[in-house]
Amino acid sequence: MGMTKRDFLRSVGAVAGVGAAYHTMSALGLLGPAEAQTAAPDFPLGSGYGKHVVILGAGISGMTSAYELSKAGYDCSILEASNRSGGRNLTVRGGDVIREVDSRQWVDFDREDHLYANMGPARIPYHHRAILGYCKEFGVELEVFTNDNRGALFHNTERFGGQSVVGRQVMTDLRGYIAELLAKAVNRNALDDELTGDDKERVLAMLTSFGGLDPDHLYIGSNRGGYQGEQIHTGLAPGDVNDPLDFGELLNSDFWQYKLHFSQFLNQNPTLFQPVGGMDAIPKAFQARVGHLIHFGSIVEEIRKTPRGVRIVYRDQRRNATEAVEADFAICTIPAPVLKDIPSDFASETQAAIASIEFVPAVKIGFQTRRRFWEEDHAIYGGISWTDQDITQIWYPAYGYHRQKGVIMGAYIWDDRPGQGLRYSQMTPPERLKAAMAEGAHMHPGYADEIESGVSRAWPKVPFQKGGWPENYQAPAALQQPDGAIYFAGDQATALPGWQEGAVLAAHAAVNAIHARVTAS
């Protein structure tokens, strides 16, 4: 899905902290070095025969667990509170109904293949090999998702006269100014302690290339940032390059706080992917394999330990009855904000760990537009525009290029600034659309006129979810070990929250641990 604030902080400076946290845990015996990585399960056929595992939640983690355990002969059942699989992996299309605790939305998009919105996870980095492995195994077709589109916009309400500036220019100019400043320092011999004479020459040459400096090591603008006029590039003649943006305005903007470096972050690096036709191609592929094991509409009401293993009491909404299932093991993927209120026999450390996990108040808003004005008017194809307004981002679809209509993500809010997520969550769905249209209009004049319909997903208000993903960058230790016969999975049990890869790795770890216990006994 994205990044938590802590993830951002860590990415922008507290690198040492990550290693330190890990080493601390390691020194405390909480983790062995090998436990940072977990192998994909590959058990002998039938080796789980006779063992029953009840899995709580039919999201990516729950279905991965069921798929792997079933292959080894385990008897699995999945209790899913809602009426669909996928959990936070949600793609909406025309005709869908979106429910929150106090609202219902009818998705009024046209029924065309390219008019959909991924309201949960929307990108898969190239190195998320576990989830990509399932895509390959299941034949889920992939296409490139674009984070870093140099034609997209940066917008700060108080800088550059409130006008959007284009990515290629901001990025080019920032590199240019950094290179010019460092070249000056080198030429003033301020770094002679660090650089020998030969090094200095090479550093100056490197900076000239890095920043697009002129032969005097000054940054006077660069053709990298584009040419003046509508054409952007050279044509019959080169044209004039854009004047550099004012350095003071750049420094006073929030662009550099991480937005300009967003695609430098490991999980936001290219190449990124999305399944063709919607992210829910992944849960659909899982469901095709483990769907027969899922009990939809089954709301867990109690999680109990028994001498044999576990006993789960649940409300079967379809049959309007309270039921119980006993099993040798449970894998619990229920999101912490929901799980903390379910009566259980959890140890106090487990209960405390669950209670400690705060979920990000993520909100996404999808708009169907009557035409792809971003492509037609601005040559923006996919990618993300940034603003300091609550909507935070506008995503342009990396699918359906050049078609008539499109679905953009008109807001992706995760509390980049505190309060943003809650502010939008508390609005009614129509209010959210109206607010997001008003904010978007500051970046795209005439915005509201282009929009035909919209849908919002305020994850804090989604039943059985109650939030986007864990704020915590590292799962509490108590969720990485079993409590009796109950194992925890979901992204909340990893150091990769908010990513389907985390959900898969947590499932692998739980499945591996259960199998090791079965095999050892």
Next chain:
Amino acid sequence: MGMTKRDFLRSVGAVAGVGAAYHTMSALGLLGPAEAQTAAPDFPLGSGYGKHVVILGAGISGMTSAYELSKAGYDCSILEASNRSGGRNLTVRGGDVIREVDSRQWVDFDREDHLYANMGPARIPYHHRAILGYCKEFGVELEVFTNDNRGALFHNTERFGGQSVVGRQVMTDLRGYIAELLAKAVNRNALDDELTGDDKERVLAMLTSFGGLDPDHLYIGSNRGGYQGEQIHTGLAPGDVNDPLDFGELLNSDFWQYKLHFSQFLNQNPTLFQPVGGMDAIPKAFQARVGHLIHFGSIVEEIRKTPRGVRIVYRDQRRNATEAVEADFAICTIPAPVLKDIPSDFASETQAAIASIEFVPAVKIGFQTRRRFWEEDHAIYGGISWTDQDITQIWYPAYGYHRQKGVIMGAYIWDDRPGQGLRYSQMTPPERLKAAMAEGAHMHPGYADEIESGVSRAWPKVPFQKGGWPENYQAPAALQQPDGAIYFAGDQATALPGWQEGAVLAAHAAVNAIHARVTAS
């Protein structure tokens, strides 16, 4: 297609030179400011009735000219020397035969949709709106082409022990070192002339974010560069980030000379596209519209001026006869290295201009592999690996992800270092494959074992082309104005050589100029 050496030089520092050249031309009256851009033709129906235009060459520029002129009622005929349309836009598939002046290659790829290679242009930047406009108009489906894949490799024979280093790490570390050095200079007050006290704090914060510095403004590695071990990202625990690469080795490598900044260049910026199924979807779409106007196998032998307009003598290879055609105008897209040897009535300035254009000795080599080892073993999906060897680049296909086999570009040579293109051009096709496999093996051990078949295209040896694209960044003035009734087009008549967009813009300019003359008369 790519960049000339001059383009590179300009991008890495000689920015002022571009503007200066343009202003010089402008001051000499050669160009008005408006002429840097040219509008797409949009003439009244039938306004060209009764005028005959003969077009030399059925590449992108020639077919664009014919398409636009025909729409306005002009009578067009296209003389094409070869037996196919598209010119340098060439996609090869299993069963194709590739001819050079002294060789023939049979393309032995499997006949599957995803096993093809674009041996000419292979990417379209988002701002090349003229060619993208035709893609939209003709319904040519597009998908993202990836230049910048942080999982791809950088390889220098003499640095880092000759071992490849991964893009995400080199890029992260270079940013880190630059930021650390500049932060030191700021803290040593070496830039107090440039930065006020407030600015200094902001610059330090910006550098911390830009470079992933620690709280002391030191670069000690960053999770942006990835974690140790096969998993790359965090899993159950964060793991340890990679140690930074040695700064001295980085400085002594050639990576920073432009390779690390490649995707900063305007025409290499994301978002980039390729047509689904092969770049030749574009000439196929044009041919579907103007194919009836093309006379294949018609080799131009003389270009003459007449009182009425032009007379073109050509050899009709299919009928084994010498023919002549008279027309009111000609649009000549024949590449300069071929054109310069065709007898003509060109003015001496025109002849000199044509002779002044050197074409880049570009070579591409495509390999079909038995498996997609780059994806399976290295999590490389699309993008480019760089080496200081002659092959210069290895391109991983941005199509057919997760399929069994793939076609990689095992070399893309354009004289990044002088002599490389000629060296490979002079080899026989089998020698080229062998040499490229040996070089590639330094980046991918076991490389040759993965390769099933290969094909090379040495553009200097291609009949009727004789090179990749003009070295000249700016077309000579004589090719941007008519010589009598003969107008010049092709990318060689623009400031955008090597790009299909240039070919289209030149066609538009020629067509506009002809129509203006017809309308004025």
